[in-house]
Amino acid sequence: TTPSIRQRLAKLNPRQQEAARYIDGPCLVLAGAGSGKTSVITTKIAYLIQECGMSARKIAAVTFTNKAAREMKERVGEMLQGREGYGLTVSTFHTLGLNIIRGELKTLGYKPGFSLFDPEDAKALLRDLMQKEADTDAEQINAVQGQISQWKNDLVLPGQAISHAADEDAQYAARVYEAYSRHLKAYNAVDFDDLILLPVVLLRDNPDALARWQRKIQYMLVDEYQDTNVSQYQLVKLLMAERATFTVVGDDDQSIYAWRGARPENLVTLGEDFPRLNVIKLEQNYRSTGTILRAANTLIGNNPHVYEKTLWSEMGQGDAIRVIVNRHEEAEAERVASEILTRRIKERAEWRDFAVLYRGNFQARLLELKLQHYQIPYKLSGGTSFFSRNEIKDAMAYLRLLINPGDDNAFLRIVNVPRREVGPGTLEKLANYATERQVSLFAACHEIGLEQVLPTRAVERLSRFTHFIDGVRRRMDQGDAIAAIRDMLREMDYEAWLFQNASAPTIAERRMANVWTLVDQLEKSMHRDDEDGDASEETDDVQSAISRLVLRDILEQQAEEDDSDRVQLLTMHASKGLEFPHVYLMGLEEELLPHRNAVEAGTIEEERRLAYVGITRARRTLTLTLARQRKAYGELLDCTPSRFLEELPPDDLEWEGRADKEDPEKKQARGKDAIAGLRSLLG
Ligand code: ATP
Ligand code: MG
Numbered sequence: 001t002t003p004s005i006r007q008r009l010a011k012l013n014p015r016q017q018e019a020a021r022y023i024d025g026p027c028l029v030l031a032g033a034g035s036g037k038t039s040v041i042t043t044k045i046a047y048l049i050q051e052c053g054m055s056a057r058k059i060a061a062v063t064f065t066n067k068a069a070r071e072m073k074e075r076v077g078e079m080l081q082g083r084e085g086y087g088l089t090v091s092t093f094h095t096l097g098l099n100i101i102r103g104e105l106k107t108l109g110y111k112p113g114f115s116l117f118d119p120e121d122a123k124a125l126l127r128d129l130m131q132k133e134a135d136t137d138a139e140q141i142n143a144v145q146g147q148i149s150q151w152k153n154d155l156v157l158p159g160q161a162i163s164h165a166a167d168e169d170a171q172y173a174a175r176v177y178e179a180y181s182r183h184l185k186a187y188n189a190v191d192f193d194d195l196i197l198l199p200v201v202l203l204r205d206n207p208d209a210l211a212r213w214q215r216k217i218q219y220m221l222v223d224e225y226q227d228t229n230v231s232q233y234q235l236v237k238l239l240m241a242e243r244a245t246f247t248v249v250g251d252d253d254q255s256i257y258a259w260r261g262a263r264p265e266n267l268v269t270l271g272e273d274f275p276r277l278n279v280i281k282l283e284q285n286y287r288s289t290g291t292i293l294r295a296a297n298t299l300i301g302n303n304p305h306v307y308e309k310t311l312w313s314e315m316g317q318g319d320a321i322r323v324i325v326n327r328h329e330e331a332e333a334e335r336v337a338s339e340i341l342t343r344r345i346k347e348r349a350e351w352r353d354f355a356v357l358y359r360g361n362f363q364a365r366l367l368e369l370k371l372q373h374y375q376i377p378y379k380l381s382g383g384t385s386f387f388s389r390n391e392i393k394d395a396m397a398y399l400r401l402l403i404n405p406g407d408d409n410a411f412l413r414i415v416n417v418p419r420r421e422v423g424p425g426t427l428e429k430l431a432n433y434a435t436e437r438q439v440s441l442f443a444a445c446h447e448i449g450l451e452q453v454l455p456t457r458a459v460e461r462l463s464r465f466t467h468f469i470d471g472v473r474r475r476m477d478q479g480d481a482i483a484a485i486r487d488m489l490r491e492m493d494y495e496a497w498l499f500q501n502a503s504a505p506t507i508a509e510r511r512m513a514n515v516w517t518l519v520d521q522l523e524k525s526m527h528r529d530d531e532d533g534d535a536s537e538e539t540d541d542v543q544s545a546i547s548r549l550v551l552r553d554i555l556e557q558q559a560e561e562d563d564s565d566r567v568q569l570l571t572m573h574a575s576k577g578l579e580f581p582h583v584y585l586m587g588l589e590e591e592l593l594p595h596r597n598a599v600e601a602g603t604i605e606e607e608r609r610l611a612y613v614g615i616t617r618a619r620r621t622l623t624l625t626l627a628r629q630r631k632a633y634g635e636l637l638d639c640t641p642s643r644f645l646e647e648l649p650p651d652d653l654e655w656e657g658r659a660d661k662e663d664p665e666k667k668q669a670r671g672k673d674a675i676a677g678l679r680s681l682l683g
Contacts, residue, residue: 005050008043008079019280020044023052026244026274032311033296033616034287037249038577041221042072044247046079048219057087058218062096064227067381068577093232097195098551100213102544104202107209113403113543115189116550121409122191129179147173148180152193153229153261155200187406196231203238213239224577225250229261237273244274252307253300256573256610285311287579289318292618295648300612302647303605321622323645325657328629330366336584336625337370340567343582351377355568355580357614359593363586364569381570391498391511395518396550402473403543406440418497420465426458442466481542482523489515522549572614583618588626588642611644
């Protein structure tokens with residue numbers, strides 16, 4: 001039977017218990033990695049429901065990544081019984097924002113069935129707008145997109161940006177920002193940053209809406225608080241207001257999203273905004289061995305600190321930290337893969353006990369090849385996700401166009417997929433016409449005036465397409481929306497198109513299977529709790545379900561949840577909050593970790609925090625690897641070991657492959673070891 005909440009509380013240390021039971025005012029748990037901050041949040045949710053009798057639907061817990069939200073949800077789920085957790089929100093900030101927008105569409109002035117633009121869509125729109133003024137390149141577009149995103153995260157609205165613009169470039173960006181916002185609104189679309197910005201502006205300016213959401217959410221818990229940006233913090237503050245019924249937990253040493261607008265100083269602001277704030281510090285680490293913890297503490301000791309923290313552990317000293325120097329990047333990947341293979345046997349571990357962390361997704365490519373070579377099952381987080389596959393993008397574009405005919409990006413993506421013989425010339429004339437008439441491309445296809453600018457044949461082809469879509473939409477409205485979508489895919493014979501375009505039939509089959517998976521996923525999310533964490537029962541309309549899918553896409557989550565036994569491959573950024581018995585950190589080289597851009601920009605401290613996050617994911621063993629040479633920009637470059645290696649306690653490190661310190665006998669022994677391990681595995 002599941003332990004009672006009292007038994008659960010009894011397992012926590014006194015400081016954790018205090019944090020979990022404190023409900024009389026605002027509460028901040030400020031503590032280092034692995035000290036049980038997330039455990040406090042999950043236990044507290046159960047405490048609020050089971051001891052304080054609070055309804056689960058009035059509680060919202062938020063964190064930063066889907067993976068973290070999913071884990072948290074799982075941990076809470078284990079503590080709750082029956083319908084106790086019904087209506088509980090455990091989600092990312094962005095999902096919470098999406099839910100608020102969905103509930104307030106009218107107040108916000110949007111029509112039902114709004115589109116969520118992913119960063120690629122947003123970029124396409126920016127390109128159009130910027131190209132109108134002058135020729136622009138990708139770099140300029142990226143810069144403007146980054147600037148707009150920063151403004152949005154800082155709650156700077158389109159009209160205000162100009163007064164924040166310091167130089168000409170920023171003034172230009174401010175003008176584009178205004179046009180961009182107008183166009184988004186005209187398309188009935190929002191972008192990723194709007195998911196936080198719009199709710200904040202709404203709650204700030206509309207007392208009725210504020211009252212509604214304050215009634216709805218009575219207690220909030222925020223994990224990884226150090227990575228909130230200005231607008232996320234405002235969202236929490238507005239929702240909680242004077243009641244100040246919230247618990248936030250964080251670690252300033254793990255702030256790694258400054259580049260995305262995170263404001264670690266929100267920790268200080270919190271104390272100023274809520275003078276009654278109860279600050280609780282935790283000092284015992286329950287995750288890692290003494291050696292791993294000492295390495296983490298020593299490393300982060302090189303950063304200046306607002307709050308001094310000392311972490312200790314009772315897990316024993318454990319193994320030394322190994323540092324493996326490899327000839328080149330391929331040897332590094334080979335080494336990590338073959339080690340996992342042998343270690344799994346030696347340590348009686350499972351695949352899922354291993355995680356390989358790296359600075360950038362590109363580092364995973366070679367590793368993937370090696371893992372495949374040894375037939376080691378692995379799961380790559382981020383990188384090429386399900387949603388970045390072409391067939392999924394096509395299918396998503398159909399879904400988006402179905403719920404919002406004004407979505408021009410979606411229209412352009414699929415008007416000719418499968419082939420409908422609509423040429424680029426036709427599309428250009430259509431676009432000009434639509435711009436002139438200030439209507440969407442889809443709407444333009446229906447207008448009589450189009451016949452003046454396009455030959456009859458072209459108009460016919462376009463209207464055949466729009467009628468087809470309109471027909472599907474009618475069927476969706478009349479009855480079973482999912483059945484209508486399935487019929488649509490069959491009627492237009494998307495499968496045949498895939499077969500025409502794939503190099504092998506098996507590939508086409510797999511692609512089609514992916515599309516059906518997407519539709520299944522959509523169906524599921526309409527009928528039951530959604531993995532994103534929101535368990536509200538209002539998810540039964542297809543429009544919301546599609547918006548949610550688009551959001552997941554942006555958050556780079558795989559469609560199928562896959563908790564099977566696999567080695568985890570992820571960036572250090574994505575690893576936050578997670579833990580694994582055996583961790584490999586790859587690429588401990590200057591220019592990689594710390595990253596070259598950070599070296600140039602002088603943001604080494606953030607890189608050090610990133611390394612700290614990586615190290616503190618490990619429970620039992622930690623292996624650091626680096627290469628002496630690495631290919632970059634088509635050249636083979638010599639690498640310098642990361643400065644962070646020098647900042648670790650030298651006595652706790654066991655080097656291998658360092659030219660001056662190599663012990664040949666040891667090396668040979670290890671080689672035999674690995675071969676023996678392999679043999680026994682292969683039987
Ligand atoms: P991070 O900063 O990395 O997010 P955290 O502070 O959130 O870490 P948790 O993930 O909550 O830490 O806890 C780390 C590990 O310690 C988990 O395996 C958790 O189950 C365990 N743990 C937490 N508190 C206790 C406790 N009082 N007794 C035993 N184990 C605990
Ligand atoms: Mg945590």
